[in-house]
Amino acid sequence: MARILITSAIPYINGIKHLGNLVGSQLPADLYARYMRGRGHEVMFICATDEHGTPAELAAAKAGKPVEDYCAEMHEVQKEIAAGFRLSFDHFGRSSSARNHRLTQHFAGALAENGFIEEVVERQFFSVADNRFLPDRYIEGTCPNCGYDKARGDQCENCTKQLDPTDLIDPRSAISGSTELELRETKHLYLRQRALKDEIEAWIDSKTDWPVLTTSIAKKWLHDGEGLQDRGITRDLKWGVPVRKGSEPWPGMEGKVFYVWFDAPIEYIAGTAEWADANGKADADWERWWRTDRGAEDVRYVQFMGKDNVPFHTLSFPATIMGSREPWKLVDYIKSFNYLNYDGGQFSTSQGRGVFMDQALSILPADYWRWWLLSHAPENSDSEFTWENFQSSVNKDLADVLGNLVSRVTKFCRSKFGETVPAGGSPGEREHQLVAELQQQLAAYETCMEAMEVRKAAAELRALWVAGNEYLQSAAPWTVVKTDPEQAQAMIRLALNLIRLYAVISRPFIPDAAASMMASLGCEDWSWPADVGRALEVLPPGHGFTTPEVLFRKITDEERAEWQTRFSGVRT
Ligand code: MET
Missing domain, CATH: 3.40.50.620 (HUPs)
Structure with missing residues (x-):
């Protein structure tokens, strides 16, 4: 372990x-x-x-x-x-x-x-009216580039130019509006990253296994321009961790906080x-x-x-x-x-564009979102959320593939053999083949999960669900039951156990659905399937279950259109 x-x-x-x-x-x-x-x-x-x-x-x-x-x-x-x-x-x-x-x-x-901290004296705007130093964002003025009169000390929102507070024309305090600003000396601590x-x-x-995205960004900062720079680690703010040297005061740094x-x-x-x-x-x-x-x-x-x-x-x-x-x-x-984009543009907190976590949960349960987001995670490039894609992924993967299997198997069993795991028959060639296939797919899924290949892992998991569906489709217990009920029982026993196996392996993606699958099966055995054959025998003949409610519902076209409109504007 x-x-x-x-x-x-x-x-x-x-x-x-x-x-x-x-x-x-x-x-x-x-x-x-x-x-x-x-x-x-x-x-x-x-x-x-x-x-x-x-x-x-x-x-x-x-x-x-x-x-x-x-x-x-x-x-x-x-x-x-x-x-x-x-x-x-x-x-x-x-x-x-x-x-x-x-x-x-x-x-x-x-x-x-x-010796990795340097004390540096800088000149920074002090607002007499507010009796404090003003950090970049607390200073407003006219942009020297475009003339916009509400540019901030770090950036002009209008023309997006990066600014220093001293670039602003007619600078004023964003807190009080006062223009009585003085450039005063203030001491700051720098972390000597160059050393x-x-x-x-x-x-x-030494980290040869890191994702390219991670390493390339790190390398860029190490080498681009003048290379790695020392970093200011203190600010003239009130809210923050007060600057101290361990438990001792830090002379000259009174009233300042760490960045x-x-x-x-x-x-x-x-x-x-x-x-x-x-x-x-x-x-x-x-x-x-x-x-x-x-x-x-x-x-x-x-x-x-x-x-x-x-x-x-x-x-x-x-x-x-x-x-x-x-x-x-x-x-x-x-x-x-990378970044997830939203419906032809970008998610934006400042503009309230996109779906926010609370809004998402107000329209659908967590698993729907978890499944879509993880199966479309922006790993190798940016990806995009669209309502069409969300609808189709929920309706196909969750409702048609996984949800449908669970409901078909449990309902069929209830109607033919009652709500207990049937005892008849024994696995045949088709079942052995399925077990072998699942064993291989499970290994592929595990490999992706260990490697944190999130999208690929989702695809592998889906493939495991599909394999179960295909098995049922070709085994057709609903037909077999008419001629060989014993054999149909063996198929359904396997399929009920398959639901348990799916609950266990799907839990990282869709924990609530996994929990309700397990609850319907009256089982608490969450042990990871080392051997698929054995894992498909955990629920013994005679074990009782209850037929679950619909696991995933479909998103209708009306809903999709309504949500698309509702979330197209700006969050108020
Ligand atoms: N709050 C930061 C962000 O959301 C992350 C800090 S991680 C130490 O970008």
Whole structure:
């Protein structure tokens, strides 16, 4: 049995995520976690909300709430929606937790001690009226490029030009509108990534099995332009982890916080510590996942994220860990994703375009979405959600192929032999052939799941369902029963067992349907089928079952058209 640590990129606290966010990190991470648990491995699956930074402050201000309250509320909202999608986190933490404060300060202290932190004095806009330094997004003014008068300090929304706050004409505070801005000196901490470059590069070069997407992004940041740069890790904000050197104050850094991207990945570790706290465990229980001097040397650590997150996970976070010169676990494998587009355009949180997680669950259960999203995951290129494709995939794969098999077999059995596994007959040539075929297909499915080839795994799983259907089609127990009822019983006994096997192997994709299949069969044996032949004998003759409700319903053309219209506009 292996020990597998799995983290999903932690979603920003502000707002509810859209399906593109979900399929790029949390959902495939959940698939992998469920599969590995199903195979009997010990899994620790951690996610959290990413609560610091300017967007959180701005969203709280917009909602008219103190930022602490806003984050606490949004954390609960996100947690509930994650549960609705059946994301099986061992813990869903908060980057604002006391654990993360302490660990972040600890890492900063260790980095400073080892000479990997540089203190740099910069000039930055200070708003006299607001009595604070203003980060980029808090400054507005006229764009020097297009003349748009609401350009932000980091970018002009109108012409998309990237800006520095000092580029703006007539800059003003986005908080108060005050134009009384002064360029004042302020001190910031920089993580000396350049000093760690060779070490980071050698480590990345050793990861020969990583997806091309992951490695190519890392290499680009290492080599493009001037190469890997040192990174500012502090901000003049109020909301965040206060800058301290371990448990000591940091002279000259009073009133400042760490940059959100410095503390966010540390939350993977802190989240595991939060898990221990929440479950009455000792420190040793979370440290065995993270400290290679305390048992984590045999842990396999896999991260899931969208491609925009890759630089932080291949360079900055490893730099933090390596530079601490402490025995923390480094990631073993980074599974990254391209983007999911929406119906001819892009999902957009700022414009409210696309389907958001709460909306999705309000129209259909989680499994429908999980199946479509995972079977169309944007792995090797961007992919696109269209309502036609969604409808056809649900109706064909889930309703016609899997759902129909379950309902045909159980209903036929009920009407001919009653609601118990029939005892007659014995498997013949056709059944042996099916077992051999399934055994091969199962191996292919497992290979894809181990390799995190999500789309291929979905295709293999579907092929396993199709094989069962084809068997039934050609065996035709409904015809055979008229001439050889014993033989028909053997076929149906096998088919009922096939439903159980499907429940077990489909569970990572469609956990609710798997659970109801298993419940109808009155069975709790979730053991992974090592030997298909034996797995198809788990339900013995005489075992009772109940005929299930419809497993998956079809999406009608009217519904599809209605949803398409409903979600075409902007979320209000
Ligand atoms: N909150 C970030 C995002 O959504 C991910 C942080 S992972 C440590 O892009």
